Amino acid sequence: MSNGKTGRKALSWVWLVLGLAYFFIPLISTFLFSLKGKKGVLSFVAYQHVFADPNFLKTFTFSLQMSIYTILVGLILIVPTAIWINLKLPKVKPLIELFSLMPFVIPPVVLAFGLIKSYARPPLALVSSPALLVAGYVVISFPYIYRSIDTGLTSIDLKVLTEAAQSLGAGWGSILFRVILPNLRTALLSAIFLTFATVIGELTLAVLLAWPAFGPYMAHVGRDLAYEPAALAILSFMMTWGSISIIQILSRGIPGSRSNVGGLH
Amino acid sequence: MGFIELHGVSKSFGKNTVVRNLFLSVEKGEFVSFLGGSGCGKTTTLRMIAGFEIPSSGKILVDGKDVSNVPPAKRNLGMVFQNYALFPNMTVRKNIGFGLKIAGVSAHEIEKRVDEMLALIHMEEFANRYPHQLSGGQQQRVALARAIAVRPKALLLDEPLSALDAKIRVRLRDDIRAIQQKLGITTIYVTHDQEEAMSISDRIAVMRNGKIEQIGTPFEIYNRPATSYVASFIGTLNLLEATVVDANNGIVSIGSMKLKTASSLDRMQDKPVKLTVRPEALSFANPADPVTADTNVLSGTIETIKFLGSTVRYVMKFGDTFMYMDRFNNPQLELPKKGDPVSVIFSKEACRILPADEESANSLKGTEEEL
Amino acid sequence: MTDSLKKERSNQKGAEQTTGASGALSLHSAAKSNWKDWLGLIPFFLFIFAFMVIPAGSLLVGAFQNRDGSFTLINFSHLLKPNIISSYLITIRLSATTALLGGLIGFLLAYAITIGGLPEGVRSFVSTFSGVASNFAGVPLAFAFISTLGRVGLVTVILKTVFGIDLYESGFNLYSFWGLALTYIYFQIPLMVLIIQPALDGMKKEWREASENMGASTFQYWFHIGIPVLLPSLLAALILLFGNAFGAYATAFSLTGGLINIVPILIGAQIRGDVLHDPNLGYAMALGMVLIMAITILAYSWLQKISSRWVK
Known part of the structure; x- marks a missing residue:
């Protein structure tokens, strides 16, 4: 019934406006707030302060490094495993999915606690090495990386591709690098940007393992200053937006690749 | 006055007009099919009758009452959807009883009526299954039972069989017809399958571009198509470009051949027309038969033979013109070879002359694809 | 939870492909699978063991130890202290409230962009935005809400100067339960949109038409x-949202700086040695958190079994 349909549509617009208001009012407020660094006029002075702070660059570089390590370790660990499981041991899939539940059951704060307790003392005094932080980040981003890759793998017919390559005389090396990985490009990029978005501003592990990362730096700035935190919030929102947009653009039009971009905190 | 009437109904979506000024009257208890290709407006028309779409203009009357602005929930018309649309969270019994429950019928009465319905569709033992545990054919039976359980004023079916296998399709359409006859329920049936429409309907409305091209009994539609579109849409057909050479005597020419027709060709002298003749109207000429004033005899050669099971289709060439002839199969039949000379005969009554409107020229191509 | 999330998110096409592909593969592997195949998983399982199993296990052990390392149940009796119980209750209340409210708003929004008949462009915008907003949490989100609803936040100021409503006079405080809840809801809504969208897409419009017709x-x-x-x-979605809020640390930490004693903040305090430093109590609290999450998941799978008995 068109009357009903029209009513439904009108109601839909109401929900949309309400939802978007919740999304955008804080963003707009933050942006305007970030422009109030100079009294009486709107200016980008808060942003200048942010960029001028040497700690900004230092902590951001540190977090960038950590995110690169996390991406590398995560991909090297998870990509071959996911391919192997899809190809040889599909019955293990439920078990892996159980592990991808783990970061949910064991929140970062608990994970940090466990890592400190396990690796604070010799023989494995890793707590003073950034390796432990990276390991924690890999655990946190494991569900995203695994899900992206697994979705990518199921959307290509892995078995047929592999057999076709084998029948053409390809060895495992060329199968992996010339056949499978090129077909997983989108999934890999999704995993990379999602991991980046997760790690770059991460606070919990960084603060509890006591690393001078970007997340703790932002928290610190927030305690001491008024307008610079708003500028930082806008910058980091733009970074997240950039990462997610890239994923969305990349995965557009690829079947079965609804990107898993939702974040857990 | 019909039981369901459409008065000048039109429907546009934006700039796109899908139904144009449609008039139709369906009698009580009648089974009418809307037949046509995709985009001809048949489903939209059905959805307007059901109330899911509002006509852009025109009126729809059910049982003498204007329902054009009545919401679907208040129309009391049973609808069966192409994809069954059974509620996945309800058992067969609950699905069938849903409309009754909404209508506030007592639990005891619902039970009784659902049992009747289950018996009607021969699915008593499936009462407590969930839809996903049933085959497509079974799901559609349940959907049918669900639609008629509330004793609607009329039953509307939107391509109910098109998602099913060929064999089940034939069986289920016979069941639908049998149930419809038993209940005497007014039914409108949308389909793109001409064989289905012919076997099941009292009348067929052949639709095209949002209009009814022709409406009539299957017999009329098949034997006396009003347009070459209808002629070519239904069954296999020889559709030949011809020119009227003797309007008074109904004689047309195709290439160098002259054919007699029973049509009156007033004011058509020297005009191009289309001559149609069904393949089954042709037969081999017997040299003993006298050529009368009422028969056409053509001589040509065999092009190919297509064995279709119960019939054999001869594709023959007469000059530059190809024609089909269908004969019943029989084991003693000796099939000719390509190039063999043949002579066929058909009566002038079997020839039907249609106006040569260029739009309908998708015909012989269509029939060839069908083979 | 995450696997249900995965199921929710992989659209129907994807799901069919998955079953098709894994079905074919399992035939394949049934013929060929042998112990050597498992060797390929060793690096992965070593990692899981080292950085998931050991840390979790050490907390489990630690929860049953006193400072000297001998067995005790005393940590669990500390859990029953009123302040700790109340912090669990607040955390649960916060998680449940934000899951329900965020879930409701997110559901309505997802409804609007799927079966609500809004234009396709709106849908893809909201989807993309939800991806961003659900990842926009922690410190920057806290800043955003301080700029909005803090004492000199824009909305606070506008409400006061234009509408004459003084939020803080009337008892609101961003650094209180409801302030935290409003902030959490910011990332709960988009997460709900992302999770529930495929389920709404699976709702056939013919179901609605059939029911109207009857x-x-x-x-x-x-x-x-x-x-x-x-x-x-x-x-599934609500449970995920609940857990999402239950484990959240960064947002609360940077918003309230520990003013509200939610469990993650308390555990963090134990680690950082801020107040009443007692790691073994911390282990017990962490264990309590894990237990609550585990119970939630069990309850969820039980509820789901009942509520979906008609599903394939």
Whole structure:
């Protein structure tokens, strides 16, 4: 019934406006707030302060490094495993999915606690090495990386591709690098940007393992200053937006690749 | 006055007009099919009758009452959807009883009526299954039972069989017809399958571009198509470009051949027309038969033979013109070879002359694809 | 939870492909699978063991030890202290509140962009935005809400100067339960949109039409068909939202700096040695958190079994 349909549509617009208001009012407020660094006029002075702070660059570089390590370790660990499981041991899939539940059951704060307790003392005094932080980040981003890759793998017919390559005389090396990985490009990029978005501003592990990362730096700035935190919030929102947009653009039009971009905190 | 009437109904979506000024009257208890290709407006028309779409203009009357602005929930018309649309969270019994429950019928009465319905569709033992545990054919039976359980004023079916296998399709359409006859329920049936429409309907409305091209009994539609579109849409057909050479005597020419027709060709002298003749109207000429004033005899050669099971289709060439002839199969039949000379005969009554409107020229191509 | 999330998110096409592919593969591997295949998983399982199993196990052990390392149950009796119980209750209340409110708003928004008939462009915008907003949490989100609803936040100021409503006079405080809840809801809404969207896409419009055709009202449709069909997905989504808030540390930490004693903040304090430093109590609290999450998941799978008995 068109009357009903029209009513439904009108109601839909109401929900949309309400939802978007919740999304955008804080963003707009933050942006305007970030422009109030100079009294009486709107200016980008808060942003200048942010960029001028040497700690900004230092902590951001540190977090960038950590995110690169996390991406590398995560991909090297998870990509071959996911391919192997899809190809040889599909019955293990439920078990892996159980592990991808783990970061949910064991929140970062608990994970940090466990890592400190396990690796604070010799023989494995890793707590003073950034390796432990990276390991924690890999655990946190494991569900995203695994899900992206697994979705990518199921959307290509892995078995047929592999057999076709084998029948053409390809060895495992060329199968992996010339056949499978090129077909997983989108999934890999999704995993990379999602991991980046997760790690770059991460606070919990960084603060509890006591690393001078970007997340703790932002928290610190927030305690001491008024307008610079708003500028930082806008910058980091733009970074997240950039990462997610890239994923969305990349995965557009690829079947079965609804990107898993939702974040857990 | 019909039981369901459409008065000048039109429907546009934006700039796109899908139904144009449609008039139709369906009698009580009648089974009418809307037949046509995709985009001809048949489903939209059905959805307007059901109330899911509002006509852009025109009126729809059910049982003498204007329902054009009545919401679907208040129309009391049973609808069966192409994809069954059974509620996945309800058992067969609950699905069938849903409309009754909404209508506030007592639990005891619902039970009784659902049992009747289950018996009607021969699915008593499936009462407590969930839809996903049933085959497509079974799901559609349940959907049918669900639609008629509330004793609607009329039953509307939107391509109910098109998602099913060929064999089940034939069986289920016979069941639908049998149930419809038993209940005497007014039914409108949308389909793109001409064989289905012919076997099941009292009348067929052949639709095209949002209009009814022709409406009539299957017999009329098949034997006396009003347009070459209808002629070519239904069954296999020889559709030949011809020119009227003797309007008074109904004689047309195709290439160098002259054919007699029973049509009156007033004011058509020297005009191009289309001559149609069904393949089954042709037969081999017997040299003993006298050529009368009422028969056409053509001589040509065999092009190919297509064995279709119960019939054999001869594709023959007469000059530059190809024609089909269908004969019943029989084991003693000796099939000719390509190039063999043949002579066929058909009566002038079997020839039907249609106006040569260029739009309908998708015909012989269509029939060839069908083979 | 995450696997249900995965199921929710992989659209139907993807799901069919998955079953098709894994079905074919399992045939394949049934013929060939042998112990050597398991060797390929060793690096992965070593990692899991080292950085998931050992840390979790050490907390489990630590929860049953005193400072000297001998066995005790005393940590669990400390859990029963009123302040700790109340912090669990607040955390649960916060998680449940934000899951329900964020879930409701997110559901309505997802409804609007799927079956609500809004233009396709709106849908892809909201989807993308939800991806961003659900990842926009922690410190920057806290800043955003301080700029909005803090004492000199824009909305606070506008309400005061334009509408004459003084939020803080009337008892609101961003650094209180409701302030935290409003902030959490910011990332709960988009997460709900992302999770529930595929389920809403799976709702056939013919179900609604069939029910209308049989005389059902909109309410009756949702009561008898819409909600029951969506219930398993809704439960899954709400549980995920609950857990999402329950484990959240960064947002609360940077917003309230520890003013509200939610469990993650307390555990963090134990680690950082801020107040009443007692790691073994911390282990017990962490264990309590894990237990609550585990119970939630069990409850969820049980509820889902009941609510989805008609599903394939």
